[in-house]
Amino acid sequence: MIDSRCGLHCNGCQWKESHGCGGCIETMGNPFHGECHIARCCQGKGHTHCGECEIIPCSNLYRYSYLDREHGDNPEGERVKVCRSRVMEGGKKIYQKILLTSAGFEDMKGEGKPNITDCFLRLLEKAAEEAKVLFIPAAAIDEEELKMADWCYRELLHIGILPENIQTYNLEYEITTEEAMSYDVIYFTGGNTRHLLKVLKSSGFFSIVKKLAYRNKLFVGVSAGSLIATPNIAHSKEEETEGLCLIQAYLSVHCTADSSQRKDLPLPHICLKDNQAILVTGNEYQIIED
Numbered sequence: 001m002i003d004s005r006c007g008l009h010c011n012g013c014q015w016k017e018s019h020g021c022g023g024c025i026e027t028m029g030n031p032f033h034g035e036c037h038i039a040r041c042c043q044g045k046g047h048t049h050c051g052e053c054e055i056i057p058c059s060n061l062y063r064y065s066y067l068d069r070e071h072g073d074n075p076e077g078e079r080v081k082v083c084r085s086r087v088m089e090g091g092k093k094i095y096q097k098i099l100l101t102s103a104g105f106e107d108m109k110g111e112g113k114p115n116i117t118d119c120f121l122r123l124l125e126k127a128a129e130e131a132k133v134l135f136i137p138a139a140a141i142d143e144e145e146l147k148m149a150d151w152c153y154r155e156l157l158h159i160g161i162l163p164e165n166i167q168t169y170n171l172e173y174e175i176t177t178e179e180a181m182s183y184d185v186i187y188f189t190g191g192n193t194r195h196l197l198k199v200l201k202s203s204g205f206f207s208i209v210k211k212l213a214y215r216n217k218l219f220v221g222v223s224a225g226s227l228i229a230t231p232n233i234a235h236s237k238e239e240e241t242e243g244l245c246l247i248q249a250y251l252s253v254h255c256t257a258d259s260s261q262r263k264d265l266p267l268p269h270i271c272l273k274d275n276q277a278i279l280v281t282g283n284e285y286q287i288i289e290d
Helices: 037-044 059-067 078-089 114-124 143-158 177-181 193-202 205-214
Strands: 098-101 133-136 166-168 185-188 218-222 250-255 269-273 276-281 284-289
Touching: 037 059, 059 078, 098 114, 114 218, 114 276, 114 284, 133 143, 143 166, 177 205, 185 205, 193 205, 205 218, 269 276
Parallel strands: 098 218, 133 166, 133 185, 185 218, 250 269
Antiparallel strands: 098 276, 276 284
């Protein structure tokens, strides 16, 4: 039963009976505390709930679901997860092609990672030589990071992607959703995570990436490119470091056998090693290892 626009479980709310609240659906976005801008936005777009919006969570829902210490979710992001579940329970598949790696498809000796590579090729659903890749090395800003971005580019060639089908995009100009949708893969290299997030937002591509992931375009992240897929790159409640929220977990990359999971975070913490990747499908995820 859908009892709210944003994914909040109104039927279990302590204010429902004590304040005679009819909820945001029955009141058309005006529950007991007054107008709810999230509900009104959802209704204005003609959606039944926020899960039908391709940029979920928008900045408003993000603040409410992840940052609000008094009225926010516990665990954080729960209402976003609920909304996405509603969509999938209705038969629509969303967020089915998200592959987050620590260090790409090869190790530093040039040895391939067959399990991770096979997962990528399977998700393509077409021959590698036919796939078009939007290659985004915007996180690479120093010499070493630029070398690694070039390494990532060569990895794509090694697994069969044709050079003429790879478009490098440094987020230096705006592109439309329609242009981005012409690509099969959106590939983010590693580098400086904060810089990547900053230019991703300033370019306007932040919301477009959400739409692409929602529509099941293949999102591939390497290192920093994977970290931006989390709810917050700093594992904090700061809006400035808001991530894409493609996975309901926090990540650390380039981890070793000595790395330990943090227990103080409101969501699971995954220590991703360089021979591992995370495959996200909907609200679920699994570790792939070589």
